Amino acid sequence: MPAAAQPASAPQETSEGQGTLRKAVVVGGNRIPFARTGGAYTKSSNQDMLTAALDGLIARFGLQEERIGEVAAGAVLKHSRDFNLTREAVLGSALSPETPAYDLQQACATGLETVLGLANKIKLGQIDSAIAGGVDSASDAPIAVSEGLREILLDLNRAKSLPERLKVLSRLRPKDLAPDAPNTGEPRTGLSMGEHQALTTAQWKIGREAQDELAFNSHHNLAAAYERGFFDDLVTPYRGLSRDSNLRPDTSMEKLATLKPVFGKSLGAEATMTAGNSTPLTDGASTVLLGAEEWADARGLPKLAVVVDGEAAAVDFVHGKDGLLMAPAFAVPRLLARNGLSFEDFDFFEIHEAFAGTVLSTLAAWEDEEFGRTRLGLDGALGKIDRAKLNVNGSSLAAGHPFAATGGRIVASLAKMLQENGPVDGRPARGLISICAAGGQGVVAILEAYSAPEGR
Amino acid sequence: MTDKYTLFVSHGFGKDLAKKLGLPQPAVLRRYKAGEPLVPGPVLLLGSGNGNAAGADELAAVLLGWGLDVRRNALPKEKLGAIILVLDDVEHPQDLAGPVLTAAQSLRDLVPCARVVTISRTSASAETPAVAAGRQGIDGLLRSLAKELRAGATANGILLGDGVGTTSPSTLGALRFFLSGRSAFVDGQFLTVTTGVGQLPTDADRPLAGKVAVVTGAARGIGAAIARTLYRDGARLVVVDIPAAGDHLAAVANEVHGTALQLDITAEHAGERIIAHAMERHGGLDIVIHNAGITRDKLLANMDESRWNSVIGVNIGSQLRINEALLASGRFSKAPRIVSVASTSGIAGNRGQTNYAASKGGVIGMVRATAPLLAENGGSINAVAPGFIETEMTARIPFATREVARRLNSLQQGGRPGDVAEAIAFLASDAAAGISGEVLRVCGQNLVGA
Numbered sequence: 001m002p003a004a005a006q007p008a009s010a011p012q013e014t015s016e017g018q019g020t021l022r023k024a025v026v027v028g029g030n031r032i033p034f035a036r037t038g039g040a041y042t043k044s045s046n047q048d049m050l051t052a053a054l055d056g057l058i059a060r061f062g063l064q065e066e067r068i069g070e071v072a073a074g075a076v077l078k079h080s081r082d083f084n085l086t087r088e089a090v091l092g093s094a095l096s097p098e099t100p101a102y103d104l105q106q107a108c109a110t111g112l113e114t115v116l117g118l119a120n121k122i123k124l125g126q127i128d129s130a131i132a133g134g135v136d137s138a139s140d141a142p143i144a145v146s147e148g149l150r151e152i153l154l155d156l157n158r159a160k161s162l163p164e165r166l167k168v169l170s171r172l173r174p175k176d177l178a179p180d181a182p183n184t185g186e187p188r189t190g191l192s193m194g195e196h197q198a199l200t201t202a203q204w205k206i207g208r209e210a211q212d213e214l215a216f217n218s219h220h221n222l223a224a225a226y227e228r229g230f231f232d233d234l235v236t237p238y239r240g241l242s243r244d245s246n247l248r249p250d251t252s253m254e255k256l257a258t259l260k261p262v263f264g265k266s267l268g269a270e271a272t273m274t275a276g277n278s279t280p281l282t283d284g285a286s287t288v289l290l291g292a293e294e295w296a297d298a299r300g301l302p303k304l305a306v307v308v309d310g311e312a313a314a315v316d317f318v319h320g321k322d323g324l325l326m327a328p329a330f331a332v333p334r335l336l337a338r339n340g341l342s343f344e345d346f347d348f349f350e351i352h353e354a355f356a357g358t359v360l361s362t363l364a365a366w367e368d369e370e371f372g373r374t375r376l377g378l379d380g381a382l383g384k385i386d387r388a389k390l391n392v393n394g395s396s397l398a399a400g401h402p403f404a405a406t407g408g409r410i411v412a413s414l415a416k417m418l419q420e421n422g423p424v425d426g427r428p429a430r431g432l433i434s435i436c437a438a439g440g441q442g443v444v445a446i447l448e449a450y451s452a453p454e455g456r
Numbered sequence: 457m458t459d460k461y462t463l464f465v466s467h468g469f470g471k472d473l474a475k476k477l478g479l480p481q482p483a484v485l486r487r488y489k490a491g492e493p494l495v496p497g498p499v500l501l502l503g504s505g506n507g508n509a510a511g512a513d514e515l516a517a518v519l520l521g522w523g524l525d526v527r528r529n530a531l532p533k534e535k536l537g538a539i540i541l542v543l544d545d546v547e548h549p550q551d552l553a554g555p556v557l558t559a560a561q562s563l564r565d566l567v568p569c570a571r572v573v574t575i576s577r578t579s580a581s582a583e584t585p586a587v588a589a590g591r592q593g594i595d596g597l598l599r600s601l602a603k604e605l606r607a608g609a610t611a612n613g614i615l616l617g618d619g620v621g622t623t624s625p626s627t628l629g630a631l632r633f634f635l636s637g638r639s640a641f642v643d644g645q646f647l648t649v650t651t652g653v654g655q656l657p658t659d660a661d662r663p664l665a666g667k668v669a670v671v672t673g674a675a676r677g678i679g680a681a682i683a684r685t686l687y688r689d690g691a692r693l694v695v696v697d698i699p700a701a702g703d704h705l706a707a708v709a710n711e712v713h714g715t716a717l718q719l720d721i722t723a724e725h726a727g728e729r730i731i732a733h734a735m736e737r738h739g740g741l742d743i744v745i746h747n748a749g750i751t752r753d754k755l756l757a758n759m760d761e762s763r764w765n766s767v768i769g770v771n772i773g774s775q776l777r778i779n780e781a782l783l784a785s786g787r788f789s790k791a792p793r794i795v796s797v798a799s800t801s802g803i804a805g806n807r808g809q810t811n812y813a814a815s816k817g818g819v820i821g822m823v824r825a826t827a828p829l830l831a832e833n834g835g836s837i838n839a840v841a842p843g844f845i846e847t848e849m850t851a852r853i854p855f856a857t858r859e860v861a862r863r864l865n866s867l868q869q870g871g872r873p874g875d876v877a878e879a880i881a882f883l884a885s886d887a888a889a890g891i892s893g894e895v896l897r898v899c900g901q902n903l904v905g906a
Contacts, residue, residue: 056716237699
């Protein structure tokens with residue numbers, strides 16, 4: 001355990017005297033199985049689940065009483081009492097209570113953004129170790145009092161005398177007593193995320209069968225990964241659940257075809273989005289352990305992958321210029337250009353399956369000459385990805401999607417896949433992560449299998 | 457937890473009532489706590505008095521060095537914490553009379569949870585029938601005495617093989633174990649010291665300091681208790697259990713500051729995975745505790761293939777395969793220690809447990825046959841056979857059956873998971889290096905069976 005006063009080791013100086021960036025290594029991860037809302041975790045709070053995910057990570061890597069450089073996590077659906085959610089989870093975990101923590105929130109990109117932010121701090125030499133994470137509970141969602149009741153209660157608190165108080169109370173109307181439940185609607189459009197995606201799905205002419213096929217693959221890939229023990233060192237059971245409760249290993253194209261559309265029913269085109277090819281509301285938490293190479297080496301910890309780079313983008317969905325969940329379509333080309341890479345340079349693609357239509361619309365945009373030229377400023381289409389490399393161990397359609405926890409799930413799984421894969425044509429295996437988020441945002445990242453530097 | 461009945465009859469009205477009605481009066485046992493004296497009173501050390509008392513004299517000197525209050529003659533009415541009978545030079549059954557009848561006069565002066573320990577030689581190594589008769593007589597004597605002792609006192613014996621003396625490291629190790637609270641639920645048992653190898657710990661409260669230990673089936677019950685006890689004794693831990701028990705396993709790992717390895721031990725490369733984990737994370741592997749086990753009880757007439765095969769596969773098949781991997785790896789070669797959990801069912805049999813008893817009998821056979829394979833590296837392998845232990849598993853036995861099962865031993869109570877763990881921790885220590893291929897029962901001297 002490093003002494004409390006010991007600073008993070010600064011990056012190495014090069015012979016030219018310029019600071020170089022260190023590597024930020026993904027050591028491993030842990031999550032609890034994801035549960036459909038109203039299921040196994042109905043009575044679990046965000047703090048309960050994040051603490052459980054942390055404790056499983058601590059147990060896996062022997063981090064008891066360790067002072068981690070920084071822990072960052074977040075939740076999308078958050079109670080006002082959870083203002084210091086991550087720090088409270090750290091205090092409830094087996095980590096050293098001297099571990100600092102902060103909350104971050106970027107809708108469904110929260111988990112990936114915590115990884116990128118902390119990886120940057122490690123690269124800069126500000127910290128040697130970090131835990132990134134995310135949690136969400138749609139079961140234990142916050143319910144607020146109505147705006148009318150809230151104003152009355154605040155005024156009541158300010159009222160000084162009994163007559164004043166009675167006067168304030170007399171403003172109370174029955175409708176003020178109705179609670180204000182959270183919803184997935186976009187504040188600026190009033191449309192739900194599903195309805196937004198239905199517009200995009202229709203715009204890119206994504207068919208029902210293609211969406212069902214993506215869902216089918218997601219379930220079968222995830223089930224196969226569980227069967228071969230892929231998740232044995234990525235998942236720790238919680239509250240009687242040892243696999244994601246949304247997983248349907250026996251689903252078939254026929255079964256998926258029987259489901260009735262739930263989104264896009266008022267559009268002119270045929271409605272294609274069903275409960276089968278859309279992710280359900282889910283509860284769960286995930287964590288990722290990051291560190292500098294020396295930090296991992298000193299503890300005999302694995303070095304699965306390095307966090308190479310990340311990029312965020314946002315689109316103007318409010319005025320209908322782009323679909324709500326299409327920001328990754330813009331983030332990925334910028335990220336590839338900065339790193340001098342093309343789709344051929346990747347061995348794994350992890351595209352978050354908010355809806356099957358989201359993934360397919362994004363792929364369609366990248367394959368579209370017109371979109372490439374006019375929106376991405378390229379000579380033609382960005383490119384086509386090899387579908388055999390897409391979400392090979394399943395993704396959100398099968399696992400479920402506890403908003404802020406998805407990033408951690410993907411980063412830890414991809415890091416393990418990259419390490420298992422070994423080098424490709426003499427270079428480390430490479431993976432691309434793409435996560436869309438509410439508010440028209442998206443965050444994408446590149447991970448590379450860790451390979452020891454020459455001579456080590 | 458001491459069971460409610462034991463608490464009730466331990467003092468006040470309950471104690472009087474039990475006495476009047478002649479009900480069993482189990483004692484609250486003396487269990488190890490760091491800092492408490494090894495023995496709760498003076499130690500009476502008796503030799504056989506047949507002229508060759510070197511073994512007893514040497515031992516007395518060592519015990520004085522441990523800070524014990526050693527007496528060679530009992531004082532009238534003085535309470536005693538333990539009686540040690542050094543009978544290593546018995547040459548004829550008639551040699552027993554002197555020391556045994558002297559000890560008899562002090563039995564009523566034993567404090568609660570006192571200890572009687574005999575030290576003698578194995579009858580197999582005797583050269584004449586008379587010597588063998590004298591030595592084997594001690595076996596019957598000790599087991600009977602253990603049944604006579606009351607108030608939590610126990611009697612156990614140490615058998616010395618050829619070339620092993622009363623002050624050989626593992627003789628002293630076994631003696632310390634039997635005298636201490638670590639052996640609370642071990643009664644009427646013998647441990648054979650076969651060689652003079654072994655090393656007593658520099659810190660008696662941390663005998664496993666610096667060791668890396670793997671415990672399988674560590675998520676709950678006896679396995680979790682083993683992890684806690686090895687941690688207390690200074691070991692660094694890898695705790696292993698099936699992925700579905702991962703949440704309990706994580707809690708144990710965090711409690712014992714170890715690492716959790718979610719692994720099905722019946723998987724093909726389980727042994728290699730365990731070795732790799734221990735080497736990468738802890739830089740070595742010194743101790744493996746095979747604790748993981750399952751029961752799938754059925755009368756043999758109703759037994760199906762899946763019940764039979766799963767029990768054999770988990771309880772002994774996995775141990776055989778993991779041991780093979782350990783021996784082949786070359787990474788498990790510096791005085792390695794293996795301790796397997798067997799069961800009294802595997803010795804005495806148990807109705808409805810043909811599969812389980814076959815697997816646990818298998819463990820005993822495996823341990824005996826593996827001992828010579830480890831000996832060349834200074835290693836050892838032993839088994840511990842628990843009797844009735846108070847666990848989640850035994851708590852599911854119907855009340856009346858459970859109540860009978862837990863009273864049917866000389867200590868008239870069930871043992872605790874920690875009692876099994878103490879025996880395992882001792883056998884995993886370097887002080888027990890001279891003990892190998894043995895089966896130690898932790899059963900309070902169960903009245904049924906061997």
